[in-house]
Amino acid sequence: MALDLSRWLPPVLLPPVLLLAAWEVLGRFDLVASGALPALSEILIRLWVDRADYPAHVTATLLASGAGFVIGNLLAVLAGLVFVMSPVAERLSRGVNIAIFALPPIAIAPILTLTLEGMTPRIVLAALGVYFVTMQATVTGLTQYDTRAADVVRAYGGGRGAVLRLVRLRGAVPAILSGFRVAAPNAVLGAILAEFGGGGRFGLGAYLLGSLGRGEPDRLWGIGLVATIIAGLSYAVFALISRRMLGASISLSLNPAAAPQVPMGAASPLLGLGAILMPFAVWWALLWAMQVPDMLGKTPWAVVDYLFLADTAPAARAKLLAALAETLPITLAGMAAGLAFAFALAVAGRLTPAFTRAFLPIALVTQTMPLVALTPLLVLLLGRGTAVTLWITISVTFFPAYVMIAQGIAQVPRAALELPRAYGATGWRELRLVTLPASLPWLFAAVKLTAPRALLGVMIAEWLATGRGLGNLLNQSRGYLDFGMIWTVAAVSVILSVALYLVAQGIERTVLRRMGMIRQN
Amino acid sequence: MTAPAGIVLSGLTKTFHGRGKSVTALRDVSLICPPGSFTALIGPSGCGKSTVLRASLGLEPLDAGKVEIGGQAPERATAAGITGVAFQDAGLLPWRSVTRNIALPLEVLGRDVGPAAGRIRDLIALVGLTGYGDALPGELSGGMRQRVAIARALVSEPRVLFLDEPFGALDQILRRQMNIELQRIWAETGVTTLLVTHGIDEAVFLADRVAVMQAEPGRIVDVVDIDLPRPRETALFSAPHFHELCDRIAGVLHGA
The missing domain is CATH 1.10.3720.10 (MetI-like)
Structure with a gap:
């Protein structure tokens, strides 16, 4: 069988095609968990039947994830710049950065929906999903610049600002773009999670929540499929943009600079303590700044x-x-x-x-x-x-x-x-x-x-x-x-x-x- | 072209502190390059010759000693644009065309790039890259990139030129070609030149004087005058007197 197929298909496409065929057969005859896995054709038919439902949900999810993507990335690039220019700021913020990287979005979704209104919780969760990836990519991009090109700038009296402007910023663009690429699906996932955990009428997460109790596997699969496609497309769009933008300007031998070292000394344990305390200070400050009532916050x-x-x-x-x-x-x-x-x-x-x-x-x-x-x-x-x-x-x-x-x-x-x-x-x-x-x-x-x-x-x-x-x-x-x-x-x-x-x-x-x-x- | 300026290095001393071990990169290095002269600095790897050049440009802080370029401290001289520099690695910005890479020093110096367009075109011709003005560095060969770096070093109309093994990565044939071109550029512009190299034949072929360094501690052990007539041509590479001079420098290098 497989041998015959390989004559018609490029070998790369063979495994997915076989997988889809197996899925269709298993689903068609209700072979998995008595119908829990519908056939692909059944899911697509159901998608068509539900087609009037989708635009409102997809739009809501796209809006929230788009806003979160933009805000999160802006903050991330700015933060990356600050961290590269000031090792002390980087060291102090390490606790906050790791916390943002590691926090399970589901754990803070209820808090966000309690303390914030409307679309804001979704946007915040989407922004949190992109922040760390892009911040890290910005720091990497700005740190790994060509030291010889920087020497040339410095040899004409250029200072840190000139090196940053002429060599490092533009040099960081590929890394930042690849950060955007990885971050894009995260924004979608964050928004859907907040929709799921926070009520509201529209959004794929809300749609999923509303459909959960109804025992219709084909619809659940359809929503999952659409969510996956949106997340996947957001990745593909940025993959395409970075390929377009970079073109011939990559390559060349690079003499990468070493990662910036925080000066070790008496200040270091103090900075470490600051880094640990900082997330709690941010938590406190946010509650205070947003005037959340004591009962809720x-x-x-x-x-x-x-x-x-x-x-x-x-x-x-x-x-x-x-x-x-x-x-x-x-x-x-x-x-x-x-x-x-x-x-x-x-x-x-x-x-x-x-x-x-x-x-x-x-x-x-x-x-x-x-x-x-x-x-x-x-x-x-x-x-x-x-x-x-x-x-x-x-x-x-x-x-x-x-x-x-x-x-x-x-x-x-x-x-x-x-x-x-x-x-x-x-x-x-x-x-x-x-x-x-x-x-x-x-x-x-x-x-x-x-x-x-x-x-x-x-x-x-x-x-x-x-x-x-x-x-x-x-x-x-x-x-x-x-x-x-x-x-x-x-x-x-x-x-x-x-x-x-x-x-x-x-x-x-x-x-x-x-x-x-x-x-x- | 403005009048060339001289380089005066007096008592340069520099120690690098590694883990548990210190290396005296330079000890009391003094050298005078008169205005318009061509001086080569030669020595084995790790003898500190690149450190001399970087310190001359104010890129490397010194423990002791003083650098004067045209009577000025290096930081002031570089910021005034009277120096030009090319390193072993061209250090081109991959996203800028050849023309815009050559213009980079002007931007750093805060000068207007527009009026320099004609000179940049001349420089591109001078280094034999006519027609490549819009090419990106990634599209050029190693030798061509190095020539862009030379053109870039000349764009600010420097009075002093620092070259750190600019042809070190090139093959022998290309290197000799570049040597002849460099001699021509030096003759045409009259710029004071300090060339750091580890090639004895290159140093003898190009320089008026060759300063020989040795390592640990990095120091100048001899300065050899090169009395070969100019312009020097390829045939010189096989002339007996040329080899005599090369042998003499090799002797100093190997401590004979």
Whole structure:
């Protein structure tokens, strides 16, 4: 069969086509979970039937994500500029940056919808989704400039400003554009999540929420499909723009500058302390600046009071600890399974490159699928038990980790790969000597990237499906209007997420330093 | 062309502090380049010759010593636009055309680029790149990029020219071609030139005087006068007196 097909199709298209065909057959005959997976044709027909519903929802989602994208990116580029020019500002803001990177959007969606009105929560969540990616890309772009070109400018009396204006800013454009590209789907996902968590009439998230209880898998799949397409298109648009804009102006040998080092000394521990305190100060300042009533908006101190000092504190603590005991183990287990699977597959793919080429596009497509849209579908397929949480966690960790490690392995210089071969080494030995050690930094980078996502996946699954753990506690407290608990869960899940990230980073540094391959980030 | 200015380096001293170990990059380096002269600075890798050049431009802070260009401190001289510079790597901005890359020093100096259009065209012709004004650096070969860097070094009508192994990355044939072109440009403009190189034949072919450096600590051990008549031509590379001079410098370099 496959042999006959390959005569008609380019080999790249073969796996997706086979996949779609299998999907159609499985769905057509209700082979999966008694009809939970509809055939592709059934989903498309349902999309056509529902076609009058979509424009209003899609427009609302596009508006919110578009506004969030613009605002978030503006702030991110400005912040990147400030951080590059002032290492002290960068060091001080590190806590806020990591918190924004790691925070599970689902945890703060209820807070945003409580304290902000109308479209604002959606825009804020979309902006939060793009900020870190673009800020990081801006810093990288501005830092890796050609020092020789900068020397030329300085040799004519140009100062820091002239170097920034003439060499670094324009040089950072490719990096910033690639930041936009990665950030674009994030904006869509953030907006949908806020729509989902915050009510409102229009938006794909609201549509999904309204359709959840009706037992119509074909509509849920249709919404998921549309959301995925929007997110995927937003990526494609910026991929196209950056290819158009860059053209011939890339290449040339580069003499990249080293990452800026914060001057070590007496000021350093003070800066570290400042970095830790800063997120709490920002939290406090935002509440104060927006005049949120005390009943709704809880300051850091109010959360401490709620958990440790008030009369109800022991009961609140017990609930929180019970939820954590449910959430944490499954987060770690799902993450470990997803990463191990991704690592094994990426390394195996090194031995069979054809497989990687076929698999990578599919992996990338699933990455743009919004998690909130994916979860109800997985519930349909897997039910509401632990399995669904585990699968969601594996899927959110597996794909980014796989893509990252596979790309990392692809970057191993040819010469390094060919050296063992030149001495007659077999594929396996070459793997052990070169590929495995070379891909380790990428594995760690993947751990850092996926740890916060794993927590997000678990919390969404708990909220939507299993009714356990932190996600459920958040959803319940929302129903009871228990504002103290809503803020507490939000704060705790952000701190937990940051802690997971920091642990991953700590292990990464230790191992890589021992192997002598510390990487600039 | 304005009158060339001289370079006076007196007692340059510089120590780099690494982890647990300090390297004396320069110890008491003194050198005088009279106005209009061509001086080559030669030495093994790591002897500090590039540091001398960077310090002369005020790019490298010194522990001790003084640099004067036309009687001015380097920071003032560079900001006044009386210096021109080309490094081993062309350091072109990949998004700017050849013309706009050559114009870069004018922009840094805050001068008007418009009126210089004619001179930039002449410079492009001078380095043999006529017709490439709108090309991007990525479309040029290594040798062509290096010639753009030379044109860029001349655009501010400098009175002093600093060249840091500008042809170091080129192959032998191209390098000799560039040497002849550089000699012609130097003769036409009369600009005081300090060339840092590790090629003995290049130094002897181009310079009036060759200052020889040695490493650890970086210092000038000898200054050899080159009494070959000008203009010098390719045939010189095989002349006996040329080789005598080369051998003499090699002798100093290797501590004989």
